Amino acid sequence: MANIVLRIRTVFLPMLFTCIGFFLVLNFQEYWQQWRPVTRELPLWLLPIAGLVALQFNRSRLAYLAFLLVIYYSVNRSLFIDSQYLLSLKEQIFLFGSLSMVLLLLMKDRGIASIHGILALSMFALCAVLTFNLDILLNHANKILMPTKLAYSDIIISIWLTTTLIIGFGTIIKNTLTTTTISLSFVLWSLLYFKPHSIPADITLLGVAILIFISVLFDSYRLAYRDELTGLPSRRALYNLVLSLSNKYCVAMTDIDHFKKFNDTYGHDVGDQVLKLVASKLSKVTGGGKVFRYGGEEFTIIFPRKSVEQTLEHLEAVREEIQNYKMMIRDENRKNTNKSARNKKTNTNKSVSVTISIGVAQHQRKQDFDKTLKAADIALYKAKKQGRNQVCS
Known part of the structure; x- marks a missing residue:
């Protein structure tokens, strides 16, 4: 019974509140559209703050997630790269983000300024190399597999389905607020790719920032008020x-x-x-x-x-x-x-x-x-x- 209550608290409740939040966003647009000039700037501030707060409470995975998304949003706003060039890399960016979230789900919270941090950054770099050179790898594979040819769109869907299964099973098995936050971020990340006009990117990333804040808040509360050995309140x-x-x-x-x-x-x-x-x-x-x-x-x-x-x-x-x-x-x-x-x-x-x-x-x-x-x-x-x-x- 206790396990069921814990699973509801750490998995299903955050999912339910996220669904309710985005339902309200979609159906009451006239109330928040006037705030778009503000909401467009908020992710650039809230995501880095969320990442720093996560680091303060030793939640390195949530910190990586926040920093990766703020980099994406900065690029998306053409602060570093022209947005037209970004459109040509849409698939690669989506795959890199999806694989990065799988890594975040599978890895453990470790200090960024350590050998574990260097290893994590190396894994992200490897994901970037693979995804941004996927077309080259696909061309080589098609030469070997001739006359059978792999379609680029099929590869993207296959990778996305695989990452969805891994994240889904990982969230159920590990059953923590951190894994739930990562899985919900993956869902929102997928919406940005498959349904880019349903919810604006700034609103979506604001939702992720709020999820990170809530996850850190509840985890810190649990650490402060729960006995680690017995699981009872302290x-x-x-x-x-x-x-x-x-x-x-x-x-x-x-x-x-x-x-x-x-x-x-x-x-x-x-x-x-x-x-x-x-x-x-x-x-x-x-x-x-x-x-x-x-x-x-x-x-x-x-x-x-x-x-x-x-x-x-x-x-x-x-x-x-x-x-x-x-x-x-x-x-x-x-x-x-x-x-x-x-x-x-x-x-x-x-x-x-x-x-x-x-x-x-x-x-x-x-x-x-x-x-x-x-x-x-x-x-x-x-x-x-x-x-x-x-x-x-």
Whole structure:
């Protein structure tokens, strides 16, 4: 269920909003046509700014995309090259842009001022050489393939269809806002080639700039408010939620029992697995509870508009679910042996159980959140003192 929600958020919602935006552009032209002198200049400013913002947040792929498009728009405006000459290179420019977006989808975000940046620029240069010399390559191929001849238009459509399939599958598989932004930019780039008079180039590229800004904004929000290991909202997100709470709510503090022992016995990798397991189970708590990673092995659950009595059954249910789950720990020595030796060797994987202790407290009038949190922490200490693996209030 969480994967479906994530996919809707990162793939389908941006696509839906883009479609709505361009529907409004197409059907309400009389409202924005008077702003054309302004919109014609905006891509020259917003795309470089979007690229610099993307670099600031280590989104090099979006930065490359913004810089490539602003170069294209500058050429399109005849700032560097005569527009008549540009028309003769229309197919080559389209193919270069399409292949560049495939590269952006497949590569990873890396620093521009590094060996990865040099490699990326080399790949873009190779794409440029291939696309701007495609007619020469096609002539050589036709000499070899005679009497069969390849048509230039068929080659363009074939390359475009291939890039469409790669970008489509890549967006579904990788499923991030960055890949969605690249794929939507590819769709808009294709519209500029196949339907050049449907939407002006400046409006289309403004749409791409906005997509880049939104992608960086949401990614930076996720980094700031999400715990990278468990995927749960972080302590910062917890205190952000506190601002919207009413006077009636409960706070539950949760701690993994004997967590240090897991780390000392099995190593930090297993400790991370335990944290992920507990986070996954806690995130499914019922009763409207909102789960946050407070720090270390501690988690916080907020129950808005609930009393302690109303939360106990939900906390007990999640505690029992974690207790009853058997976690398998692989024998680390197995990976250093060959396959035949592993087959002969008896199974040495271990099964361990994880338990949690929970303390819960209800917010009192004229009491700030930190005091309620402290009360929940005292209740947690009580659960620990009474033998762990229980809920106390």
